[in-house]
Amino acid sequence: MKAIEILLVEDNPGDVRMMSETFKKGKVHNNLSVAMDGTEAIAFLRREGKYINAPRPDLILLDLKIPKKDGKEVLAEIKNDPDLKRIPVVIVTASDAEKDLLESYNLHANCYIIKPVGLDRFRAVMESIENFWFTVVKLPPGD
Amino acid sequence: MSGPDGMTESEIFSQHGIFEKPPAHLATGAFFRRMVQVCCVITAGLGVLGMIGWSSGLQNLASFGSNYIPMSPVVALALILLGGTWFLYVHTPEYRFGRVCALASAFFVLLIALLNLIQFLTDVHIGIEEFLAGIMGVNPETYGAGPMPSIVAASFFLACSAMILLLLASTRRRAAGLSAGISFVVILVNLVILLGYLYGSRELFGGEIRPVALPVGAAFVVLGLAIIATVGPDHFPLRILVGTSVSALLRRSFLLVISVVILTDGLVYNILLHLKVNVALLSALSSLIYVLPASIVVTYIARVVGGKMDRVELEREQALEELRIHENHLEELVEERVGEIKIINEQLKREISDRKGVEERLRESEIRYRSLFEQSPDGILIVDPETTVAIEFNEIAHHQLGYTQEEFKRLRIFDYEAKEKTEETKAHIQRVLKEGRADFETLHRTKDGKLRNVLVTVQTLELSGRIVFHAIFRDITERKLVEEELARRAAELARSNAELEQFAYIASHDLQEPLRTVINFTQLLAENYKGKLDKDADEFIEYTVDASTRMKKMIDDLLMYSRVSTRGKPFAPTDCETVLNQALDNLKMAIEESGAIVTRDPLPTVMADASQIAELLQNLISNAIKFRREQPPRVHVSAEQNENQWVFSVRDNGIGIAPEYFERIFMLFQRLHSAKEYPGTGIGLAICKKIVERHGGRIWVESEPAKGSIFYFSIPARRGVGRY
Structure with a gap:
């Protein structure tokens, strides 16, 4: 079975560490790539520069508060790109602002998750993401 | 019966000729006419009797007594002519025929009488008597004819004169009066003759010369009466006898008495004389006999005259009574009228004083307006809408624009209106003319060029029939x-x-x-x-x-x-009962665990953000439960209206708060207890305060340590909501 490719766009190394730790222990075989800012994420997706050989992700986990290009800009570019727009984008953010929530969905985010506080809850949420998107959902075909 | 000038009705008619009517002496009523006719018939009848007497040889018919001298046929003829034609005349006075016949007869008889008189005075025997007797077919010798007695001739002369006078000059008063007077004389003369016959005194009816026959004397009396009756009651002698006056009544009565007495006396005297009673007894009896008719007559007079007087007196009294009633009525009317006038006077006085009051108020109003006008902090102007020049203005009006009074008098509105506002102001003027008033802000330029913000209130006024603008300029530059x-x-x-x-x-x-x-x-x-x-x-x-x-x-x-402020919802009518239920639902666990008893009074509906009020109540009740003492907490929620706001209270029996902390507890993160005793960050009451303030209310606490606290908060009551 082919490993599921995940792109995590997240600038907080703590969160990156926590998430990658979680996914590593996951039941489904996956490859997690990390982009630390918006520009990098776009370059990765378009296989530009050093990402010429980057895999096409099956799922994107996108934080809204990221340097250079913020999360919503990245989301808009993805969803306006006829090639990329099929890739499900899960917004994972600390913001519970209504404004952020509505704007994200208006830009066709596939779901919106608020980063939980506390280790146990964090783990539970990550596990449910993994469970839902990797096993329940039938993802569109890649390349 | 007399008119205002002592004239009778018929006089007035005849004088003025208003009516075409028969001669005045015939217009005096049916009674007199009837009397004239009767008298004429009697006169003519006596004549006829005489004639019959002579023709048939029954001399008594011409003499009324065998001892008496008979009337001569000529006299009888004269009586028939006079009586007959006069009857005719009086019966139908409107026909000329009767009048002409009467006149002809009168002249004829007058002629005979004159001739007889001349014969008597001159002693020349003309023989007229015999001539006429011959014509009539009577033998003059059979009755011892001679000239007719002078008294008879004179009587005929007078009677015929009276008749002619009346026939020819009937419309003249004097003629009528004279005619009646002459007739009266005839009557008197012949009455004397009749008295002579009554008392058997020969001297009275002719003496030894030529006596007058009894029927002739009677005929003259009757004829005289006929003429007098023809003349009527307007003239002497009837004038003094007729009428309803007491004097006329008395005259009539006495005339009657005299007549009756004389007649009775004469008759009795004659009878007694025939019975040959002695003189003393005769006198006594005649005296007695006087008394009887006299008594009857006096009684009659007393009855008639007295009755009349009594009636008059009664009528007078009635009239007086009526007069008194009328007077009383008049007095009442006058009093009533006086009362009315008094009332009207009072009203008038009141109206005058009212009017004075109105004038006084008008003057006061003028003074008030004047002082308002002069001392107003605003410029007040009366502006002519056509020229836009101020007709009248107060000191402030020109002062605030920096002009003198003289300069301002000549300025139009547009001279001090800022140029950029000209068009707007023109529109405002049109609006005032159309709608009667306008309020607007504008810019005025002072004499030295500074711009001032002015609030203008204009309304139209009608002064002496023309429309003017009453404008108030308020300088709002500073306020602005x-x-x-x-x-x-x-x-x-x-x-x-x-x-x-x-x-x-x-x-x-x-x-x-x-x-x-x-x-x-x-x-x-x-x-x-x-x-x-x-x-x-x-x-x-x-x-x-x-x-x-x-x-x-x-x-x-x-x-x-x-x-609280960034996510607050708009206010809507909020039923606090429902909201409290919701808050208690959220606190269910805490209430059950603590065994708290929460009671409430009826709560109103207010304009509020329901979820925030729920949060507010929830915080307060949760505090009341949290800061409890050993015993189970008792919480009571109530609300009452205080002027224009609702004051809610949440009372507990908890640990209470010392007064020095009453303010601090509502501040952010201010805590009185350690987290170990009572957990919490110290945000709850700060949020409560913020919610109440957002609703325009106030929150405060009353408390006593170890007894309990009452938290109060107020919510403004708005119109339409706020009932229980």
Whole structure:
């Protein structure tokens, strides 16, 4: 079975560490790539520069508060790109602002998750993401 | 019967000729006419009797007694002519025929009488008597004819004269009067003759010369009466006998008495004389016989005259009574009228004083307006809408624009109106003319060129029939500056508030991010390394976890606090009963655990944000339960209307608060107890305060330590809502 490719766009190394730790222990075989800012994420997706050989992700986990290009800009570019727009984008953010929530969905985010506080809850949420998107959902075909 | 000038009705008629009517002496009524006719018939009848006597040889018919001398046939003829023609004349006075016949007869008889008189006076025997007797077929020798007695001739002469006078000059008063007078003389003369016959005194009816026959004397009396009756009651002698006056009545009565007495006396005397009674007895009897008719007559007079007088007296009294009634009525009317006049006078007085009052008020009103006009802090102007020049204005009006009174008199509105406002002002003038008033702001330029903000209130007034503008200029330049400054500050405040809100929001929001990492990793640290490091490390990790968790809670509270204003909903009618139920539902666990009893009074419906009121009540009740003493908490919620606001109260029997903390407890993160005693961040009451203030109310506390607290908050009552 082919490993599921995940792109995590997240600038907080703590969160990156926590998430990658979680996914590593996951039941489904996956490859997690990390982009630390918006520009990098776009370059990765378009296989530009050093990402010429980057895999096409099956799922994107996108934080809204990221340097250079913020999360919503990245989301808009993805969803306006006829090639990329099929890739499900899960917004994972600390913001519970209504404004952020509505704007994200208006830009066709596939779901919106608020980063939980506390280790146990964090783990539970990550596990449910993994469970839902990797096993329940039938993802569109890649390349 | 007399008119105002002592003239009778018929006189008035004849004088003025208003009516075409028969001669006045015949117009005096049916009674007299009848009397004339009767008298004429008697006269003619006596003549006829005489004639029959002579023709048939029954001399008594011409003499009325065998001892008496008979009337001569000529006299009989004369009587028939006079009586017959006069009857004819009186019967139908409108026909000329009767009148002509009467006149002819009268002249004829007059002629015979004259001839006889001449014969008597001159002693020349003309033989007229025999001549006429011959014509009539009577033998003059059979009756011892001679000239007719002089008294008879004179009587005929007088009677015929009276008749002719009346026939020829009937419309003249004097002629009628004279005619009646002559007739009266005839009557008197012949009455004497009749008395002579009555008393058997020959001297009285002719003596030894030529006596007058009894029927002739009677005929003359009757003929005289006929003429007098023809003349009528307007003239002497009837004038003094007829009428309803008491004097006329008395005259009639006495005439009757005299007649009756004379007649009775004469008759009795004759009878007694025939019976040959002696003189003494005769006198006594005649005296007695006087008394009887006299008594009857006197009684009659007394009855008639007295009755008349009594009636008159009664009528007078009745008239007087009526007069008195009329007078009384008149007095009443006068009094009534006087009363009315008094009332009208009173009204008039009142009206006058009212009018004075009105004038007084008008004057006062004028004074008030004048002082208002002169001392007003605003410019007041009366402006002619056509020229736009002020007809009248107060000192402020020109002063605030920097002009003298003289200069301002000549200025049009557009001379001091700022140029950029000209068009607008023209529109305002049109509007005032159309709608009668307008309020607007404009810019005026003072004499030295400065611009002033002016609030103008204009309305139209009608002064002496023409429309003028009554304008009030209020210089609001200073006010405008202050307002602008205020608005600027308010905007600044709003901005800084918004910034502050934003700051709190962003700060708390952005703080979450690193804090989350701290919490997650300290927990991870504790999980992975607890017991693997030394004891101190375990303790430090525990402090870090605690502090970061508490900080997370504070940041959450701060977020909630800032959301009171940023996430508040618009106010709507809110039923506080429902809201309280909702709050109690949320507190179900705490209530059950503590065994709290929550009671309530009826709560109103107010204009509010329902979820915030729920949060408010929930916070207060939750505090009441949380800060309890040993016994189970008792909480009572009530509300009462106080002027224009509702004051809610939440009363508990908890630990209470010392007065010095009454203010502090509502401040952010202010706590009176350690987290160990009573957990919490100290945000609850600060949020309550913010919610109440957002609703335009106030929150405060009354409390006594160890007894309990009452938290009050007020919500303004708005129209349409606020009933229980």
